[in-house]
Amino acid sequence: MRVHIATDHAAFELKQYLLAELRKAGHEVVDHGAETYDALDDYPDTCIPCAEATVADPGSLGIVLGGSGNGEQLAANRVKGCRAILAYSTEIAELGRQHNDANVVSLGGRFVTPEQGLDIVNTFLATPFSGDERHQRRIDKMSAYEELHRH
Numbered sequence: 001m002r003v004h005i006a007t008d009h010a011a012f013e014l015k016q017y018l019l020a021e022l023r024k025a026g027h028e029v030v031d032h033g034a035e036t037y038d039a040l041d042d043y044p045d046t047c048i049p050c051a052e053a054t055v056a057d058p059g060s061l062g063i064v065l066g067g068s069g070n071g072e073q074l075a076a077n078r079v080k081g082c083r084a085i086l087a088y089s090t091e092i093a094e095l096g097r098q099h100n101d102a103n104v105v106s107l108g109g110r111f112v113t114p115e116q117g118l119d120i121v122n123t124f125l126a127t128p129f130s131g132d133e134r135h136q137r138r139i140d141k142m143s144a145y146e147e148l149h150r151h
């Protein structure tokens with residue numbers, strides 16, 4: 001699967017770890033930065049382009065990383081068509097795909113170990129959307145709102 005990934009400084013090492021592990025597992029990973037560690041960088045600068053690339057690339061999924069994952073999720077969700085969840089367990093990642101058809105997962109690198117982060121990401125990538133009518137109906141309502149109010 002093609003996977004888009006981005007981070008700010010707070011999860012720079014987690015990004016490098018996930019990048020290597022996902023490529024080892026055969027995924028095509030597109031790195032949207034940060035390219036180097038800079039304690040003063042800003043997560044919107046990498047997470048918004050990552051979410052844009054994910055939305056523009058149907059069938060791909062995105063990963064945004066930061067200290068808590070909160071701001072990174074917020075930044076990704078500014079992009080029309082992006083459904084980013086903040087996942088802190090494999091169960092949340094699974095539900096995000098099954099119920100919400102999330103296309104981006106956000107992780108807080110200061111709150112998960114690299115191994116936990118990889119488990120969460122692998123679960124996210126491996127879980128399909130259920131396609132259940134009630135879940136699709138709710139997603140469609142959000143998309144309809146987005147179409148009307150966001151340009």
Ligand SMILES: O=C(CO)[C@H](O)[C@H](O)COP(=O)(O)O
Binds near residue numbers: 008011065066070
């Ligand atoms: O998680 C984040 C946003 O939600 C950022 O990674 C975090 O705020 C960065 O903090 P600092 O600039 O103090 O290293």
